[in-house]
Amino acid sequence: MNYETILGSVDFLEYLRGKKATFLLSCSVTKTCEVPNISQAGIPGKLYLTPTLDSEFLCTKEVRSLDDIAQTPKGVPTPALITRAIHELHPYSNIEILDLGLQIKPKLDFFKVHNFDLEPSENIETGANINAMEVFQKGVEFGSYYVTNDDYIILAESVPSGTTTANAVAKVLGYECEGYFSSSFKNNPNDIKSQVISRALNFINPNSDIFTKLGVVSDNMILFNAGFILGSRAKNSKIILAGGTQMAAVLLVVNSILQSMEGEIDSTNIALCTTSWVNKDKNSNIKALLEQLDFKINAYASDFDFSLSSHGALKLYDEGEAKEGVGCGGALCYATLNGLSKQDITTKIETLLG
Amino acid sequence: MNYETILGSVDFLEYLRGKKATFLLSCSVTKTCEVPNISQAGIPGKLYLTPTLDSEFLCTKEVRSLDDIAQTPKGVPTPALITRAIHELHPYSNIEILDLGLQIKPKLDFFKVHNFDLEPSENIETGANINAMEVFQKGVEFGSYYVTNDDYIILAESVPSGTTTANAVAKVLGYECEGYFSSSFKNNPNDIKSQVISRALNFINPNSDIFTKLGVVSDNMILFNAGFILGSRAKNSKIILAGGTQMAAVLLVVNSILQSMEGEIDSTNIALCTTSWVNKDKNSNIKALLEQLDFKINAYASDFDFSLSSHGALKLYDEGEAKEGVGCGGALCYATLNGLSKQDITTKIETLLG
Numbered sequence: 232m233n234y235e236t237i238l239g240s241v242d243f244l245e246y247l248r249g250k251k252a253t254f255l256l257s258c259s260v261t262k263t264c265e266v267p268n269i270s271q272a273g274i275p276g277k278l279y280l281t282p283t284l285d286s287e288f289l290c291t292k293e294v295r296s297l298d299d300i301a302q303t304p305k306g307v308p309t310p311a312l313i314t315r316a317i318h319e320l321h322p323y324s325n326i327e328i329l330d331l332g333l334q335i336k337p338k339l340d341f342f343k344v345h346n347f348d349l350e351p352s353e354n355i356e357t358g359a360n361i362n363a364m365e366v367f368q369k370g371v372e373f374g375s376y377y378v379t380n381d382d383y384i385i386l387a388e389s390v391p392s393g394t395t396t397a398n399a400v401a402k403v404l405g406y407e408c409e410g411y412f413s414s415s416f417k418n419n420p421n422d423i424k425s426q427v428i429s430r431a432l433n434f435i436n437p438n439s440d441i442f443t444k445l446g447v448v449s450d451n452m453i454l455f456n457a458g459f460i461l462g463s464r465a466k467n468s469k470i471i472l473a474g475g476t477q478m479a480a481v482l483l484v485v486n487s488i489l490q491s492m493e494g495e496i497d498s499t500n501i502a503l504c505t506t507s508w509v510n511k512d513k514n515s516n517i518k519a520l521l522e523q524l525d526f527k528i529n530a531y532a533s534d535f536d537f538s539l540s541s542h543g544a545l546k547l548y549d550e551g552e553a554k555e556g557v558g559c560g561g562a563l564c565y566a567t568l569n570g571l572s573k574q575d576i577t578t579k580i581e582t583l584l585g
Numbered sequence: 586m587n588y589e590t591i592l593g594s595v596d597f598l599e600y601l602r603g604k605k606a607t608f609l610l611s612c613s614v615t616k617t618c619e620v621p622n623i624s625q626a627g628i629p630g631k632l633y634l635t636p637t638l639d640s641e642f643l644c645t646k647e648v649r650s651l652d653d654i655a656q657t658p659k660g661v662p663t664p665a666l667i668t669r670a671i672h673e674l675h676p677y678s679n680i681e682i683l684d685l686g687l688q689i690k691p692k693l694d695f696f697k698v699h700n701f702d703l704e705p706s707e708n709i710e711t712g713a714n715i716n717a718m719e720v721f722q723k724g725v726e727f728g729s730y731y732v733t734n735d736d737y738i739i740l741a742e743s744v745p746s747g748t749t750t751a752n753a754v755a756k757v758l759g760y761e762c763e764g765y766f767s768s769s770f771k772n773n774p775n776d777i778k779s780q781v782i783s784r785a786l787n788f789i790n791p792n793s794d795i796f797t798k799l800g801v802v803s804d805n806m807i808l809f810n811a812g813f814i815l816g817s818r819a820k821n822s823k824i825i826l827a828g829g830t831q832m833a834a835v836l837l838v839v840n841s842i843l844q845s846m847e848g849e850i851d852s853t854n855i856a857l858c859t860t861s862w863v864n865k866d867k868n869s870n871i872k873a874l875l876e877q878l879d880f881k882i883n884a885y886a887s888d889f890d891f892s893l894s895s896h897g898a899l900k901l902y903d904e905g906e907a908k909e910g911v912g913c914g915g916a917l918c919y920a921t922l923n924g925l926s927k928q929d930i931t932t933k934i935e936t937l938l939g
Contacts, residue, residue: 245645246695249676570674 232535232573234564237510237518239529243502247469248568250382254314254323256289256557257388257459258282259331260351261359261450264392269423271307272391272415272556279334279351282389285311285557286328286337286344289318292583295338307415307547308584310559313535314387316579317562321569324381329373331366331451345373347455355399355431355448363446363454367488370458375465383469385504385565386459387558388477390452397480399428399448403435404487406523413476413515417551441491445484453477457484460501469500473561475509475554479520486524495526502529505560507536508548533563539577542584586889586927588918591864591872593883597856601823602922604736608668608677610643610912611742611813612636613685614705615713615804618746623777625661625769626745626910633688633705636743639665639911640682640691640698643672646937649692661769661906662898662938664913668741670933671916675923678735683727685720685805699727701809709753709785709802717800717808721842724812729819737823739858739919740813741912742831744806751834753782753802757789758841760877767830767869771905795845799838807831811838814855823854827915829863829908833874840878849880856883859914861890862902887917893931896938 234244264270264278273281280297287295288311318326326342332349347369353360390396398412414424431448445454456472460481463470472478482503489496509517510532521530537545547553566576588598618624618632627635634651641649642665672680680696686703701723706713744750752766768778785802799808810826814835817824826832836857843850863871864886875884891899901907920930 240694241645241647242694242696248672249678568676570676 232567232571234531234533234567235510237530237532238521239502239527243529244531244564244568247383251324252383252385252565253325253327253379253381254385254387254558255327255329256286257329257331257386257452257456258286258333259349259390259451260334261390261392261396262351262354263356263395263427265354266356266392266423266427269395269427270392270415271553278391281309281391283333283335283337285309285389287339289315289557290326290339290342296335307553308544310553310556312580312583313559314557314562316576316583317566317571320571320575320579321566323385325379329455331455349451352450355396356427358431358434358447359449361446361449361451361454363442363449366451366454367442367458370455371462374459374462377463378466379468383471385471385473385558385561386456387473387561388452389557390450390477393450393452393477395424395427396448396450397453397477398424399431400445400453400480401483401520402428403432403444403448404441404483406483406520408520410514411476411516411520413509413512413517413554415553419514441487453481453484456481457488460485461488461496464497467497467500471561471564472501472503473558474503475505475560476515476517476520478503479517482524482528483520486526490525498526498528502531504531504533504564506555506563507532507534508551508554509560512551512554531564533560533567535563535573535576537577539574540581542581544584545580586921586925588885588887588921589864591884591886592875593856593881597883598885598918598922601737605678606737606739606919607679607681607733607735608739608741608912609681609683610640611683611685611740611806611810612640612687613703613744613805614688615744615746615750616705616708617710617749617781619708620710620746620777620781623749623781624746625907632745635663635745637687637689637691639663639743641693643669643911644680644693644696650689661901663911664907664909665911666934666937667913668911668916670930670937671920671925674925674929674933675920677739679733683809685809703805706804709750710781712785712788712801713803715800715803715805715808717796717803720805720808721796721812724809725816728813728816731817732820733822737825739825739827739912739915740810741827741915742806742810743911744804744831747804747806747831749778749781750802750804751807751831752778753785754799754807754834755837755874756782757786757798757802758795758837760837760874762874764868765830765870765874767863767866767871767908769907795841807835807838810835811842814839815842815850818851821851821854825915825918826855826857827912829859829914830869830871830874832857833871836878836882837874840880844879852880852882856885858885858887858918860909860917861886861888862905862908863914866905866908885918887914887921889917889927889930891931893928894935896935898938899934
């Protein structure tokens, strides 16, 4: 098991080999997830529960706000399984949850659940109605005071229908993004997503400032994490953005905000880590998104797949159904950095599935 | 997989079982390596590159200052493969490079490369021309302020033709050493080495002080690490000297310097770890070297060999071509202390070789 370098050099990741990580799961709900068939990251009609259940499962291996592990119609199990399996094999030193607007709070004792007084954001079809500046500033503030006792931070996300908001964000900010955004479906439901995005764009006044625009089309995770990245540069903490095209959108937001204020960023200590499913996806292009940044970024993809498994539900990943989420790409890179084998991880995930 | 005790008791090593290690690779070039056929630790005519390439490969799995992994004429692959394989299976928590006079700086980001403003030393055939006191004192100073966050330090070396300088050092200091020093060749090129050593000894004035003598026949690695060991006693850090007869020579220098100043050392927390290839070598005798120390020393040898491999290039190790270097003996003991199996290591090394 290894990783590929999408952009940059191996040095950042190699330096972290054997070092300790804090895992931060940033969770939010955008009511965009209520659009039928927009995402398969959860139970139809209950997608708002997914980040809550992911948090619970990652921390405790239990799904407390529902009877069963979130299963999608086709039975693609949540990528939280992957992230949790790795935690059982070679634990992250610390897991903390960032509640960036959950509809249902996760039922967790002992684990730190940071509360930022944020509500789920609205469906972007009618305008997300987010105070974008405020969410961004909460991210900046948290990023600038947050300290880990570990060597680096893995910053992950769980936001159902988040690739739709991410795509809308990139489009509104003027980036080339046609066909670049990923989906939890094998057959990217482009019609549905495009329709949602174009409806959202109707609410955009081209003369508005960047935060006003982002308040219409984005989600709390994107805004907060863009702030977190900028704020955390004060301490120059090493951060792995664990995710696919949604995390790329976070970086595009950072880029646009810097452009708007003629600012700069020392991005040396930030990298993006994703899965092979995103990296090899023919219906999206994360590299093309990252190449539009004005700053340099290291980006890697784990080469893990389910070729060693005969479990039908897991095989769906290799077929392109579900590709990222709950930081599983970052977790898989972390697994490589800590000597775990593909066989170990496969077996553990199969055990978790039961 | 296990280790043998050459001297002392198992307690030192057993205490370190499961504990965390920082790996320090001390690299230097002595132009003695330009003597034809004196060593097979690298590419003929380019042996000065070996420590640079070893550093790059250990840290990043990439050889950046050359197109291909250093291969010797007979195709004995660098022991850096062993040290790196173990890093991938059970990572050292931290790797740092000590530049003790490299001709070419390793191309590494993030990794700490300590610069001591040292140049490659001259061929001892014409006198090494080292300011031995200065290099030694740099080692003392570094040893006395260096702190690791880990439980112990593995101090390794990469110095092509370093067994020749080590042998010359032991001889000049008056130790019994006829036939005790190892070589990277199966058939120790004693004629060439003896000639180089006897030429070097022509430059020795028996009435000179120890540092003047060492300035003629040693290399920067030996001098610096002797200082490092003495300096590090202030903190009493646990140190594994990962190497064969060259590391034994470092200890002989420590011994002679202590004799000259009527000093003492608490050597409780220092041990030497080497390979079975050195330990079982009939053309050298590391135990006989270590038994001449006035202080007690724990010394161990891994029992790892390539009996599980069918790879021709690796089999050469078992035949006596290449025996140590890049701390592979210490790395193999570390592997045992952390539960790795001979099969895991063999497979990983074979994967690295491709």
